[in-house]
Amino acid sequence: MSESTAPVLRAEGLVKxxxxxxxxxxxxxxxxxxxxxxxxxxxxxxxxxxxxxxxxLLGGLQRPDKGSIWLDGECTDGYxxxxxxxxxxxxIGIVFQFFNLVSDLSVADNxxxxxxxxxxxxxxxxxxxxxxxxxxxLTGKERSVPGELSGGEQQRVALARALVNHPPLLLADEPxxxxxxxxxxxxxxxxxxxxxxxxxxxxxxxxxxxxxxxDRVISFFDGRIVDDAALDGGPSSGKGISGVLELKD
Amino acid sequence: MRLPLLxxxxxxxxxxxxxxxxxxxxxxxxxxxxxxxxxxxxxxRLEKSGLIEGEDVEQSxxxxxxxYHLTDAGREALRAWYEETADEPRVRDEFFxxxxxxxxxxxxxxxxxxxxxRRQYLNTMRELxxxxxxxxxxxxxxHLLIEGAMLHLQADLDWLERCQEELEDLQ
Numbered sequence: 393m394s395e396s397t398a399p400v401l402r403a404e405g406l407v408k409x410x411x412x413x414x415x416x417x418x419x420x421x422x423x424x425x426x427x428x429x430x431x432x433x434x435x436x437x438x439x440x441x442x443x444x445x446x447x448x449l450l451g452g453l454q455r456p457d458k459g460s461i462w463l464d465g466e467c468t469d470g471y472x473x474x475x476x477x478x479x480x481x482x483x484i485g486i487v488f489q490f491f492n493l494v495s496d497l498s499v500a501d502n503x504x505x506x507x508x509x510x511x512x513x514x515x516x517x518x519x520x521x522x523x524x525x526x527x528x529x530l531t532g533k534e535r536s537v538p539g540e541l542s543g544g545e546q547q548r549v550a551l552a553r554a555l556v557n558h559p560p561l562l563l564a565d566e567p568x569x570x571x572x573x574x575x576x577x578x579x580x581x582x583x584x585x586x587x588x589x590x591x592x593x594x595x596x597x598x599x600x601x602x603x604x605x606x607d608r609v610i611s612f613f614d615g616r617i618v619d620d621a622a623l624d625g626g627p628s629s630g631k632g633i634s635g636v637l638e639l640k641d
Numbered sequence: 642m643r644l645p646l647l648x649x650x651x652x653x654x655x656x657x658x659x660x661x662x663x664x665x666x667x668x669x670x671x672x673x674x675x676x677x678x679x680x681x682x683x684x685x686r687l688e689k690s691g692l693i694e695g696e697d698v699e700q701s702x703x704x705x706x707x708x709y710h711l712t713d714a715g716r717e718a719l720r721a722w723y724e725e726t727a728d729e730p731r732v733r734d735e736f737f738x739x740x741x742x743x744x745x746x747x748x749x750x751x752x753x754x755x756x757x758x759r760r761q762y763l764n765t766m767r768e769l770x771x772x773x774x775x776x777x778x779x780x781x782x783x784h785l786l787i788e789g790a791m792l793h794l795q796a797d798l799d800w801l802e803r804c805q806e807e808l809e810d811l812q
Contacts, residue, residue, distance in 0.1 A: 438802050573788070580770070600798040601791050604766035611759065613805060619756040623767050634673035636765060636790040 398465030400561050400592045401427040401450060406459035408445055419445035420456070421615035427594060429560070432587040434595045434606035442615040444565055447596045451486050451563050452476030464560065481510045485554030485562045489569035491546040493538040493553070499525070500534040503552045510557050517556070524552040528582065544575035551582060555591075562586070564595045568602055580605045642675060642683045643692075647711060647719045650693060654710040657681050669783025671772045684709055692718055730793060732800075740804060751808050759801050766794050 408420040419442035427433055435443050448454040450461060452471065461468045463483055471479070480486060493502050500521055507517035525531055528548040538546050547567060554562060564583065568576040576599065584605045587593055595606060603609050604623065611619040649660050657680050665674055684707075687693045692715035695707040711719070736758055743749045773787045 438806060577773075581774070584774075600763065600766055600795045601770065604763055604770050609763050611756065611805075613809060618752070618805070618809075619759065621756075621760045621763065623760075623764055636769070636794060637671055637786060638673050 399426045399462070400429050400431075400464060401425070401594065402462040402465075403450065404460050406446070406449055406456045406461070408442075408449055408454065408456050410445075418442075418615050420449060423459070423615075423617060425450075425610075425617070427561075427592060429592055430587075430590050431608060432583070432591075432593045432595070432606040433608045433610060434597060434603035435610045435612050436597055436600065436603045437612035439598060441612050443596045443612045446612065447563055447565050447594065450594065451480060451484055453486075481506050481557055481559075483559050483561060485557070485559040487547065487550045487554050487562070487564045487567045489566040491538065491543075491550045493546060493549055495538055497537070498534060499530065499536050499538070499541070499549050502538065502549055503556055506553060507556045512557070520556050521552070524556060525549075528552055542575075543571050544578050547571060547575065547579060548582070551579075555586070560592055562591055562593045564593065564597075566597055567595070568597065568599055576602060642679065643687060644719065644722045646680065646683055646687065647692060647715050647722075650709060650711045651716070651719060654696075654708045656698075656706045656708050657684055658706075660684075667782055668786055669776050669780045671776055671783055671787050687715070691715075752805065755801050755805050755808070759798065762794055762798050762801070766791060766798075769794070 403423060403425045406420050406423040406425075410417040410419055421442075423446060435446065437443050445454065449456050452461075452468065453476075463479065468476075468479075494505070497505065500518075503521040503524060504514075504517045507520055508514065512520070521534075522531075525534065528551060530545065530548055530552070533541060533545065533549075538549065541549065551567075567583075568579045571579065580602050583593060583595065583602075587605075593606070595602065597603050606623065608620070608622050610617055611621075645664065646660055649655065649663050655663070658677060661675070661677050661680050665672070684693065684695070688695055688709070691712060693709045694712055695709045697705040698708050699705055736754075739749070740751055740754055743751050743754060769787055769791050773784060773791075776783050776787065778784075
């Protein structure tokens, strides 16, 4: 299969069980999933449904007990930790709920670091960083450290870091989970903007507002996909938006 | 529609079409606009019940227009409106009845009902997001209206999720 037609991401028969104290937790119980290039997929469900575990499997942050994952048609079964780390710089960008920025590095260094680690020449890394920070409205914050920024700003830095190497796939794990309503809208606007430019995104969220920015929503319950719906954006049956917006006496 | 029209007239006299425009400007393009006929009918009723009074104003090339102003009784009705708190929003009772009664009819699966309803809510949520993006950034009232609708829908989606959690265990 040629690179351009293979799904950016494909998973088959994924299973993951956490063994801790007490009964084993069946976080992911047989998941098949295919994400085409340019798709924006949201995975929603209650907390504890296993959706974050699923995202961690897809990004190689955890390994499945069973099942396989393909990136651009390439099977990852044989990948070791080091190889996954490389792919997370080249092919997969990830943003997390709590940003996970390096707290004693400046904003500029946080963004440039993955580029430098991927072997991008310093000059080019700086240019990429400047362009992204400007795009994300963070010009002037380059020398700050993450602790000096608001949550919304830190998440934008994390987004810049995730995208600095132009990965074909962006994974986002509750990216607005620790932000207020305004920060949530900002994240939503930025994800939509990158998606419109062709970025493939898989987003895990319990927030339906955020999920509605996607063009496909997967409902995840108890370790399984229970619904997989394309949001067509067309008028919904029923009274739709005029019904929910109309102020009644 | 009655009390909002009284509230718009509290600022000063206006004719029907002006009131429609004021409402549009305040609530933004997202708000499903009442048609002008509906406004005229409501104004007629308000006049009949003595809450407003209309005066014909002559126009040179067009038929007379009627300019309305609040009466004392109208101002009193408005004051009373502001004194009451509003009723709470209601649970989606029609959907809930469908869901609750589904097993005994044997005609629908509860989880399928929930999934179908969720798709509709998500599509509506998406339309609301688009409306918010298209709305004038500076119109705070319009944005708050859309955000209110989104938060209500979010609550309904959370509730569907709870229904699904509980009912899946039974299946």
